[in-house]
Amino acid sequence: MQYVLGQADFAGRTFHVEPGVLIPRPETAELCQWIVETQKENWENVEEIIRKEFNISPDVAFEDINIFKEKGWFKRKYSRLRFIVKIVHCYIKARHTKLASPRPRIMDLCTGSGCIAITLSLEIPDSEVLGIDISDSACNVATKNAKQLASKAIFKNVDIFDLLEMCKTNREEHFKADIIVSNPPYICEKEKADMEKNVLDYEPDLALFVPDEDPLKFYRAIAEFASLELRSWGMLYFEINPLYEKETREMLEGFGFKNIETKEDAFGKKRMMQAMK
Template identity: 45%
Template sequence: MTYEEFRKPLTAVYEAGEAKAIARMVMEVRFGLSMTDIICGKTGDEGEMLTLRQRLLTGEPVQYVLGQADFGGRTFHVEPGVLIPRPETYELCEWSLPPTPSKWKGHILDIGTGSGCIACTLAAEIPHAEVTAWDVSDDALRIAAENAKRANVHVSFEKVDILNSPLLYREGLGVGLDIIVSNPPYICNKERAEMERNVLEHEPSLALFVPDDDPLLFYRAIARFAQQALDTDGSLYFEINPLYVDEMKQMLYNEGFTHTEVRNDQFNKQRFTKSWR
């Protein structure tokens, strides 16, 4: 099967440019073929190409089909049990880096780690930091641990439910943290109609959605925990829903964070907050 034979049917599901990019990604990642190879007529295994194309035609994201996603220049294993890392989340990682990452030795907690992309990235870029990552999903913790091994970094993964208050406040859990960073679920159910089919049908709802009547559910729980877990000069970093920036700032203030800075992402949306006392 040629590149064109693989690509053309994809245009029934994807925009022409996206279909082209997906086809090239499959050729490069799965079959090791460069654009020069494609032009010269080289192809991959036809049976496998048919199987991959059929999965893509159902709307399954190419990252799940290939089992990997790029994030900040690193490759992470992904499966349907975790969200596909987004480029804007890497901006959150960059913002949370201390001034001299190579010398910094503090303790970082990533809450809701998913694929482990935030925790592994920070562990790699701040080599002397102590990095801990929490998630409630066994699948996520398994995948994240695999990604830490692949990246050759040490992260302590723990199964913790941030909404389980009695567990959170047991003695010694998360005390003395310098940085807490989180990209928790923040999409309201009412926003489903505006979302892409491949996200709705394939990425885990547990990691995406919050109730319409409580969009700050996870943020509030994390902020309350952060109040007692962070050191005096510690910072709390969030990726947020731009629809609720004002509510976020007020909630963080109510929870004791007297300073909150909001930063835009690469698409000029108010996407991140940094809070401190």
């Protein structure tokens, strides 16, 4: 029906869809909500730490204070060295939680219609969002959605495996993200028998299926890429196949990720995972 109408609702907005892109699911909207809530919660934690460290009055709006440049209030109170030491101290205190940036750089890998990238760009103010997809037509759909929804997210047509190789061979040019998120293909061929016929008939295999013998094919490449491309304490988010939750967690641990958490969707399935670099 969504392909006939040319649109699908997602996270309170209407997105253009067409054959060649996956129809956005409610579970994926839950993933976006988790990211937005975590970002807000973590930045409030960092704000609290910095306020205490610098004795900033609650009457002073935090967004009006540029803590990363020695101007105004900070310059009058602290030497350059003491200022830097105190800021580093704040970040060390915050590292035991999931440190958030007030203006995060976000990458959405396997972006499809752009629903995740666009939602995050609109829900997280001042974020810089880049969506990546192997499909040129998907990138065109995502760009159209960004324009229609007044999002600043941008999209590039790149294969994630090529992106990983470029990242490993060219260490000079990096996006250096604060958040990397992906809803990659994760359904095994053997699971087709349990799927609805309309999904099999109309939605793109490229966005859905992975080989039975390598169900974590995309997750492994994305995790390795994230281990190189995320800033320290940056966050990686996945929508996952509940059948491989344990294997996905172990794979992330193998790449050195920590504070790994799994979250159930509205149907009680282990559908989302987050990890810190």
